[in-house]
Amino acid sequence: MKNIRTDLALEMREHLTDGSGNELSGVEITIEEDEELGITVTWVSIEDEEGAAAMGKPIGNYITLESAAMKENDPDTHDEIAKILARKLGKLHELPSDAVILVVGLGNRQVTPDALGPKVCEKLLVTRHLGEDVPEELKGKLRAVSALSPGVMGITGIETAEIVKGVTEKIRPDLIIAIDALAARRTSRINATIQMSDAGVNPGAGLGNRRTPINQGSMGVPVIAVGVPTVVDAATLVNDTMDKMLSAMAEALPEGDAFLEMLSTLEEDERYSLIAEILSSGNMFVTPKDVDAVISRLANIIANTLNIALHPGITAEDVNRYIN
Numbered sequence: 001m002k003n004i005r006t007d008l009a010l011e012m013r014e015h016l017t018d019g020s021g022n023e024l025s026g027v028e029i030t031i032e033e034d035e036e037l038g039i040t041v042t043w044v045s046i047e048d049e050e051g052a053a054a055m056g057k058p059i060g061n062y063i064t065l066e067s068a069a070m071k072e073n074d075p076d077t078h079d080e081i082a083k084i085l086a087r088k089l090g091k092l093h094e095l096p097s098d099a100v101i102l103v104v105g106l107g108n109r110q111v112t113p114d115a116l117g118p119k120v121c122e123k124l125l126v127t128r129h130l131g132e133d134v135p136e137e138l139k140g141k142l143r144a145v146s147a148l149s150p151g152v153m154g155i156t157g158i159e160t161a162e163i164v165k166g167v168t169e170k171i172r173p174d175l176i177i178a179i180d181a182l183a184a185r186r187t188s189r190i191n192a193t194i195q196m197s198d199a200g201v202n203p204g205a206g207l208g209n210r211r212t213p214i215n216q217g218s219m220g221v222p223v224i225a226v227g228v229p230t231v232v233d234a235a236t237l238v239n240d241t242m243d244k245m246l247s248a249m250a251e252a253l254p255e256g257d258a259f260l261e262m263l264s265t266l267e268e269d270e271r272y273s274l275i276a277e278i279l280s281s282g283n284m285f286v287t288p289k290d291v292d293a294v295i296s297r298l299a300n301i302i303a304n305t306l307n308i309a310l311h312p313g314i315t316a317e318d319v320n321r322y323i324n
Helices: 009-017 049-055 075-092 116-122 160-171 234-252 258-264 268-278 291-310 316-322
Strands: 027-034 039-046 060-066 100-105 144-148 175-184 193-197 223-233
Touching: 009 039, 009 049, 009 060, 009 193, 027 049, 039 049, 039 075, 060 075, 075 193, 075 291, 075 316, 100 116, 100 160, 116 175, 116 223, 116 291, 144 160, 160 175, 193 291, 223 234, 223 291, 234 268, 291 316
Parallel strands: 100 144, 100 175, 175 223
Antiparallel strands: 027 039, 039 060, 060 193, 193 223
């Protein structure tokens, strides 16, 4: 699909290799699976300009964790996911004990599928303001963490990157972590996938918006992006449905059926373009009906991940004790 709507490096690689298993030049991939927990972690590394051009994404590392349990009310598995992500985050960027971190919750808190970033910020253990007022039992266990939810340009009239840049110049963090809602290519990955990357983020890119990127080049400090696909392009949803329908028709209709053969001869790119043209009355994106509850769970997972990863003395067991 030439205009594939996805923010996930994993899905872009899948599309380009088309299930062939062939490797892309300049792109390395490593897969880890925990069958007992039902968790798959994929590390996609874009190593050079050739790989970046093929993938349509900047050079960098993209870690994707997939688990259907993210959508369920399964606190034990959620805790395990947070622990795994915290370890992977530490591999993306090593922080000194005195590091200052700015967490940016991108998105519109008034629109549930886009409210992930602001909701994560609400659940963070922010400490930069505490100074010497840190409780005795936590001294030496915390880094200076601050959080910002800058809103969206449609409400503020200001580019999000401009707000983040201004705050960055003032507080001089060693690392920015940007949280954002993403778009996916496959419906099975909606609200069941978390991607982390050291290549920064282009807010709204998966929805076709073009905003100033938030990355090391624009901010002057390293940026890690953390995101969850919460929506899927409507044309993608219809295309996936047609795949299933064609499979069912192939079993039900006699071999050589003219209508089935006509549909089957369409290349995936052609079929997607046809569907997108039919749905061209508006850019439509779809999200599950239980998105309110799921976004809250996902915000908990990501906030717990950051609380564990950013504060060297905080464990998963401590999180609920210090965060309301």
